[in-house]
Amino acid sequence: MERSMDRGTNLAIENAKALGLSTVWDRYEAQLPQCGFGETGLCCRNCMQGPCRISPFEDGPQRGVCGADADVMVARGLMRAVAAGTASHGGHAKHMAHTLLMVAKGQTGDYRITDTEKLKAVAERIGVEVNGASIEDIARGVALKALEEFSEKDSPLIWAGTTITQGRIERFSKLGVIPTGIDSVVSESMHRSTYGVDADPVNLLLGTIKCALADYASCHLATDLADILFGTPSPVKTAANLGVLKTEAVNIALHGHNPLLSEMIVQAAGSDDLKIMAREAGASEGINLVGVCCTGNEVMMRHGIPMATSSVSQESILLTGALDAIVVDYQCIMPALSSIAECLHTEIITTMPIAKISGAMHIEFDEAHALEKAREIIKAGIEAFKKRDPSRVKIPDISSPAVVGFSAEAIINALSTINSEDPLKPLIDNIVEGNIYGVCLFAGCNTVKIPQDRNYIAMIKELAKRNVLILATGCASGAFARHGFMSPEAVDGYAGEGLKTILKAIGESAGLGGPLPLVLHMGSCVDNTRAADVAVAIANKLGTDIDRLPVVASAPEPVTEKALAIGTWAVAAGLPTHVGVVPPVTGSRTVTEVLTSSVKELLGGWFIVEPDPMKAVEALYQALTERRKALGLKL
Numbered sequence: 344m345e346r347s348m349d350r351g352t353n354l355a356i357e358n359a360k361a362l363g364l365s366t367v368w369d370r371y372e373a374q375l376p377q378c379g380f381g382e383t384g385l386c387c388r389n390c391m392q393g394p395c396r397i398s399p400f401e402d403g404p405q406r407g408v409c410g411a412d413a414d415v416m417v418a419r420g421l422m423r424a425v426a427a428g429t430a431s432h433g434g435h436a437k438h439m440a441h442t443l444l445m446v447a448k449g450q451t452g453d454y455r456i457t458d459t460e461k462l463k464a465v466a467e468r469i470g471v472e473v474n475g476a477s478i479e480d481i482a483r484g485v486a487l488k489a490l491e492e493f494s495e496k497d498s499p500l501i502w503a504g505t506t507i508t509q510g511r512i513e514r515f516s517k518l519g520v521i522p523t524g525i526d527s528v529v530s531e532s533m534h535r536s537t538y539g540v541d542a543d544p545v546n547l548l549l550g551t552i553k554c555a556l557a558d559y560a561s562c563h564l565a566t567d568l569a570d571i572l573f574g575t576p577s578p579v580k581t582a583a584n585l586g587v588l589k590t591e592a593v594n595i596a597l598h599g600h601n602p603l604l605s606e607m608i609v610q611a612a613g614s615d616d617l618k619i620m621a622r623e624a625g626a627s628e629g630i631n632l633v634g635v636c637c638t639g640n641e642v643m644m645r646h647g648i649p650m651a652t653s654s655v656s657q658e659s660i661l662l663t664g665a666l667d668a669i670v671v672d673y674q675c676i677m678p679a680l681s682s683i684a685e686c687l688h689t690e691i692i693t694t695m696p697i698a699k700i701s702g703a704m705h706i707e708f709d710e711a712h713a714l715e716k717a718r719e720i721i722k723a724g725i726e727a728f729k730k731r732d733p734s735r736v737k738i739p740d741i742s743s744p745a746v747v748g749f750s751a752e753a754i755i756n757a758l759s760t761i762n763s764e765d766p767l768k769p770l771i772d773n774i775v776e777g778n779i780y781g782v783c784l785f786a787g788c789n790t791v792k793i794p795q796d797r798n799y800i801a802m803i804k805e806l807a808k809r810n811v812l813i814l815a816t817g818c819a820s821g822a823f824a825r826h827g828f829m830s831p832e833a834v835d836g837y838a839g840e841g842l843k844t845i846l847k848a849i850g851e852s853a854g855l856g857g858p859l860p861l862v863l864h865m866g867s868c869v870d871n872t873r874a875a876d877v878a879v880a881i882a883n884k885l886g887t888d889i890d891r892l893p894v895v896a897s898a899p900e901p902v903t904e905k906a907l908a909i910g911t912w913a914v915a916a917g918l919p920t921h922v923g924v925v926p927p928v929t930g931s932r933t934v935t936e937v938l939t940s941s942v943k944e945l946l947g948g949w950f951i952v953e954p955d956p957m958k959a960v961e962a963l964y965q966a967l968t969e970r971r972k973a974l975g976l977k978l
């Protein structure tokens with residue numbers, strides 16, 4: 344099977360072969376055929392009487408040792424996956440909240456409140472007194488409220504309750520799925536899915552939705568606090584693909600998720616003494632930072648740091664032989680990086696006590712001395728540069744220009760240049776008229792199970808041609824950026840006439856000197872909530888709910904438990920949500936039926952499971968058409 348649609352990645356794979364190194368694709372092939380029980384969710388290791396497997400054939404065992412049937416087994420497995428995803432986003436959000444509190448208390452001099460307007464807006468939204476209060480007091484109030492979100496309270500999560508429509512709140516209340524604590528719902532999910540607790544698949548699925556709503560709150564919280572600390576993104580020009588590495592520079596990749604680390608490295612890399620140190624080491628172009636995965640998205644949209652690669656192809660950046668250090672925090676970091684680095688000069692630098700990798704250098708990050716730690720990391724990169732073997736350097740000369748950084752605020756700002764009184768009006772009018780047939784949010788990862796980027800490329804070409812406005816986050820952004828879809832130039836090549844006209848009109852009126860890019864980059868995976876904010880604003884303005892809007896979501900190449908959590912809250916938010924890889928649920932007819940069909944009655948959204956990208960486009964387009972018809976919009 345073809346491994347990637349990306350030339351840069353394929354060249355790096357060839358380098359791996361030449362060096363006798365294996366990559367994610369080789370390891371995947373070594374695993375084939377993968378276990379059919381695991382693939383369908385029919386394997387349980389929740390107790391030591393197992394592992395149990397349920398036979399897909401009638402004459403085999405239909406229950407595990409405890410008596411759990413296929414439905415219970417699959418529903419419990421899904422709940423645990425969503426809980427793991429929620430724990431990850433929750434951990435990220437909590438880390439931000441602790442740091443904001445440190446800033447408010449003056450316990451760290453390296454972070455500061457960058458966006459005071461956003462701080463005040465969030466404070467007002469969540470009920471923290473703003474009038475007459477100092478910035479530090481407001482920050483303290485916001486941080487404390489944020490930290491309260493994690494344990495069990497007697498009221499709904501504020502970051503969910505204050506950011507969604509009234510209609511959603513009513514639906515969720517009716518179903519009893521409103522979460523009252525982020526960590527507590529993760530803990531509840533682990534409890535109810537353990538041996539001998541919840542054995543009703545539908546009840547388990549409702550619990551899974553409750554957990555996913557806590558995931559939504561964590562993501563929103565993480566985004567809000569990142570904007571407060573580091574600034575709300577606005578459009579910035581950058582580039583993507585392996586060609587952003589430089590032969591004559593110390594190349595340091597920022598990989599992982601939380602901008603608390605990557606922002607400090609960006610700041611430290613600007614210091615003159617470190618730049619001089621890099622030059623003295625022989626790097627005439629100084630220090631070159633590049634991004635990988637979601638923290639790459641964070642620094643790309645705030646500083647224009649180029650994106651080298653993402654998720655499934657993360658090894659490729661080492662295989663160029665030109666990467667001197669890769670600094671990581673947590674999530675989506677392949678342990679394999681360390682074995683590749685063993686054969687090259689690259690320093691893998693772990694920074695978090697919960698995320699060490701054998702063989703890697705560990706420089707423990709500490710928010711109280713963040714800049715000092717960041718400088719230490721950069722110095723380690725400079726030292727590694729000295730060991731680089733120039734004969735091994737093979738940087739593919741491939742990169743695409745991109746314009747990124749479309750936060751909800753940036754979109755509203757751009758729209759307000761057309762109508763300052765009522766910024767959403769031009770967007771809504773164009774949706775009504777059909778210039779924009781609908782909106783599709785692309786999110787999620789790249790998977791080894793699909794030639795990298797294949798689904799993204801196929802789907803965007805078709806949807807853009809049909810005038811669907813495309814938003815993207817996470818590794819979906821990486822895919823589009825690599826292939827040039829995040830550039831204004833792509834508009835002429837791929838957008839349908841209606842979409843082209845509106846992207847040009849907004850881009851020019853907003854002073855971008857050309858159209859908006861074909862894909863609006865909204866950030867990292869936690870930033871999926873930025874897209875939700877836009878949908879909520881439109882729904883509220885129209886006095887309707889999200890499940891009636893012509894808005895859909897797609898994760899065409901999903902991988903992680905986090906992606907499952909996000910997909911589940913997208914469905915709960917009312918969005919028809921496509922996944923291009925079959926999740927491990929097909930062993931249960933009940934679970935599959937609920938998620939792909941009957942959940943529609945309850946929440947308005949549903950999962951569209953479709954590995955074929957063109958069929959997925961048809962299904963999403965049909966969902967948009969149904970909603971346009973129901974609203975009486977032009978077809």
Ligand code: BF8
Pocket residue numbers: 600636637653654655674675786787788789817818819867868869902903905906
């Ligand atoms: O949180 S898209 S592979 S990097 S999980 Fe991971 Fe998937 Fe990429 Fe960001 Ni999101």
